[in-house]
Structure formats: structure tokens, C-alpha cells
Amino acid sequence: MPRKQGEGRSQAGAFHRRLALIFGLHLLGVIVCVMLGVFNVAPPVAVVVLLAIISALAWLAARRQWRPVGRLARVIDSWDDEPDVDALAPKHLSEQADADVVTLARGLHGFATRIAGYNQRERNFTRDASHELRSPLTVIKMSADMLSDESELSKFGVRSVKRIQRATREMEALIEALLILARESDLGAGEEEFVVNDVLHKGMDDLQQMLEGRAVDLRIEEPARFALRASPRVFMVLCWQLIRNASQQADHGSIVITVLPGAVAVSNRVDEAPAIDRHGFELAIAQRISERFHWPLELQTRDGCEHIASIRFPETLPA
Template sequence: MSSSSAAFRRGAFHRRLVLIFGLQLVAVVIACLMGFYDVAPPLAVLALIVITSVLAWLAARRQWRPVSALARVISGWNEQQPDLDSLEPQRLPRHSDADLAELARGLHVFASRVADYNQRERYFTRDASHELRSPLTIIKMSTDMLSDEPALSESGQRSLGRIRRATRELEAVVESLLILARESDNGQGEHDFVVNDVLRRVLEDAREGLHGRAITLQLDEPARFALHGAPRVFAVLCGQLVRHAGQHAAGQGKVKISVLPGAVEVSGSGIGRATNDASHEQGFELAIARRISERFAWPLEWGGDDHEGIIRVRFPHTVPVTE
């Protein structure tokens, strides 16, 4: 047994409490007997009982001090700047209870793993952001240059269009995954933005992604409101829902996006059939949308029937539009 282990004895805290309150009980009994046999006046007996109780309380409070110190460390814990040394069992007072030392040791191991996880998360998202976005940028530049080639055949133009659509879809996927991978990511660049304006840009990108399919995207704006947050996150959420609706629309379908007071609705044929099954997690787009809605407290609701379904996103905290 090491010296550090020898200093921490299991059950020491309970034994000391038993000793403290046992001595208090003996002192109270003696004081009561002294008063009963008129050995001491009642005021002296009362004073002795009060003094004994105060001393017992101070002694018990001193035994509880290491627990209070550990609780203060946990309550003031900063995940961004963790002080792992403060959870070292060696920082506890000598002869602390072994159970408290085990608790401190377990918290130290857990905090170390969380700190390592946060560091790996930062490294991964930083590298992934660079390594994934750089090739996408090169692909977009190359397709723009190829589109200006006059000698490009019709089949080449179609292939170029497919490459562009696949690139935009991959950009949306990368953007979504990077937002969800960063636990502390709030979308960056928070400010007030009008959802109607962002939705128009989302639909423009969606139309390009659905190029070649006879699907109509319609924006209905019976309301107009703003949000305080990151437009990028809002655009990714709505873009995933529109992509999901477009992929499940059959034939010459129509997908309608409606801006309602404090909500955005996406409706179309095939949505109800896809979302009313299992746990509403059919499809990668819906899985991403659900996780973003949970992260930013924008609840998703499903409605409609097998013919036409509705996905509604509610925004509890809206901002009035000032123009």
C-alpha cells in the first residue's frame, strides 16, 4: 500500500462523526446528571450543553470541509479552461476518507477524458473544415471554367451539371456535419436576420440541385419575421428539409415552403409517407434536421397524410421585422 493510499482510510469520516457525537452524548448525560443531583446550577448545566453542542457542530463541520472544497471545485468548473490539478486526490487534506478520495480520483479521470475529447474535437473540426472545403472550392472553380468552354458537348454539359449538383449537396452535408460536430458551435456570426430573405436563397440553391427534375418549389409568405441567431444554421436546417421533400416528391410534384407567424412549413407529396414511419428518422436529411432542431431548440412537428405531408419548424423566440 502506497503512502497516499495509507493516508486515506475507508470509513474514517463515519468513525470520526461517531466519536464526535458520542462524546457530545456523554457530555450531555453528565451535565444532566449534575443538574439532577444538584451538583451544578441549572444555568451551568444549560451552558455546558450549549457549549458541548457548539463544539460538536464545529468538529463535524471541520470533517465536512474536504467535501465542501471538492463541491466548490466542481461548481466553478470551466470546460474551456479546465484545472485538472484541482481534482487530484493528493490535493485533499491528509487522513481524508477513502470514499472521498475515490470520488476525487474518478472525477479527475472523467475530467481528463472530457478535456482530451474536447481537444480532439477542435483538432478534427479544424482539419476537416480545411481538408473538405478546399477540394470543394477547387471543384467549383474547375466546373465554372469548364462551363465556359465552347467545345463542350451536350453530354459533357449534362455531366458538368451533375457534378455541380453533387458539389452543392456535398457542401450542405459538410456544413451540417461541422455544425453538429462542434459541441459549443452556435453557428458563428449571430445577428438579427429575416427568415424570408434567407429562405429565398435556400430555394435558389435547391432549384439548382433539382435541375432536371420536374419539381416545382414555391415560397408562400403570409407572414414575415426575424430571428436572432446564425443565418447559416437556419439555412442548413431549412435546406435539409427542402432537399428531403424534393427527393420524396414523385413525378411532377410540388414542394411548398410557407412562412407562418413564428414557424416555417415545408409541405409536399411523399413527405407524410416518409416521416410517419418508424421514429421519423428515415433519410439522412431528416436526421440532420432533427439534430439541428434539438441543438438550437427549434422544435420539429409532423403532420399531413400519405398524400401530402407537412414538416413544421417552430421558433419560440422571434424578432419583429423593422424596415
């Protein structure tokens, strides 16, 4: 069976044997120096100097043996979004490298190769998905808007167009959320300082359109005002998911967005408890976004008729 790169030129345990040899020679040198001092062969000052020289040589020799491991550690420490795959290749190790070090380098090289491939696939997916999914949605949205302007549509046709428009808006919000979660390096993208209340008011029209066709009243209550240093797009997508989940709990009632000190709560209130607790895919996405950006999400149920999802923001700014 052919050997992998680095296995034929290294031996397991060579590092330990070399360290044992270094410290054995160091011990022998110390014994010789002590004997020279005991029998007055050399003055005490010369013995001390000789001991210092022997210890320094032993330290340099041990440090040289540790150099391959230190080099790998420096390469790992310098990793950013893109690891330097070639710097971890076992071919860069010396001929006398220990087999354990070669194995470590080969494992890190394979791991870095997989990470680089994952990053490339992530970029390809988010780029292609952003274009290939949004383009047909834009066509559907424009076509539905044009159909809604037709005066000869029947009542059934009008209702169908409205359902298409609502589904298109929901699909846009879903794609936006999935793309945010797919981009691992998107944590700080688009960060700016914004007032939470203002962003919610600005997005109310879109939220109302998303709920169009349902007997649901959406409103905002503002006992507090605060600002965040984050991406307003991510914040709004998270709110969209919570509101969509609240609208799935009941076909009628009210959804209230409440801005509290350091938190935003979304509650849906209905006259009677629903027969089935219908937490949907939207809530799973909201939980993943909250974990991704370290915004804790808490769920509560009061009297069986009111579901409350609240997002806490640990780092807030004055409005």
C-alpha cells in the first residue's frame, strides 16, 4: 500500500526521543559541571557560566523540535474567513518531522480544504438562489399587479389575484430569511444605528399587505423607544417571521407589536383558544435568526388565547 505524503520520511515518537536525548545530554552536562566544581578543577564562576551555556543550548534544541507545531499554530491563529490551505500541507514540514506532527498537519490540511469548499459552495448558493428565486418572484408580482388593474375580472379572479400577491410577499420574506441564515459571514453586513420604532412604522405597509385577505388587525404599541446597532433588514425579517407565525395561530383577531425597554413582543389575541396550536415553519426560522444574532427569543401563552413571542436585545442604544 502506498504511503501518504510525509509518512515515509518520519517516525512515530521521534519528537519524544529527541527531547529525551536533549534532556539526557543536559543532565550529563550538569553532572560534569558539578563534578568540576566539587573537585576544584574549575572556579565556581566558570562552572556557573558553563551551566548557563549548557541550559541555553538545551533550550534552543528543544525549541527547534517544537518549531513545526508552533508554525502550524501560527497558521491556524491567522485564519480569517478563508484559511490558507497550502500553508498547512505536510510537504512544508522538514525531513525530520515527527509522524504525529505530520498526521496533525495532514488532518488540518484536509479540514481547511473542506472549509474552503464549503465557503465557495455557500457563496455560489446564495448568489444563485438570490437571482434565480427573486427573478421569477418579481415577474409574478408584476403580473399580479397588472391583473389587479383589470376592470373585467370577476370577484373570484380578484380574490385569486390577492392571494397570489399575498403569497408572493410571504415568499419574498421567506427567501430573505433563508438567505440571511445561509450567509455564514453575513453577521455584520449592513450594520447601522437605527431606531426600532421607526423601522417598524416604515415596514407597517408591507406587513399590512402580507396580512391582506385575513380578518386580522395589526397595530403597534410603544411604551418605550430604543435604538440598535445592527442590520435593520435582519431585524425586520425576524419581525416578519414572528408576525407570519402569529397570523397562522388564528384566522381572525388581532396582532399587536409592542416595543418594550430592550425588547419587542409580538402577540396574537383571539376570542377563543384555537383547536390546534399551529406553530409553523416561520417560528423555526425566527429561532434560528435569534440564535444567529444572539437575540434571545421567548415564547409565552396566556389563558390559552394569547400567544406572545418576545425578542430581547442585550445591547441597546438610546433612541
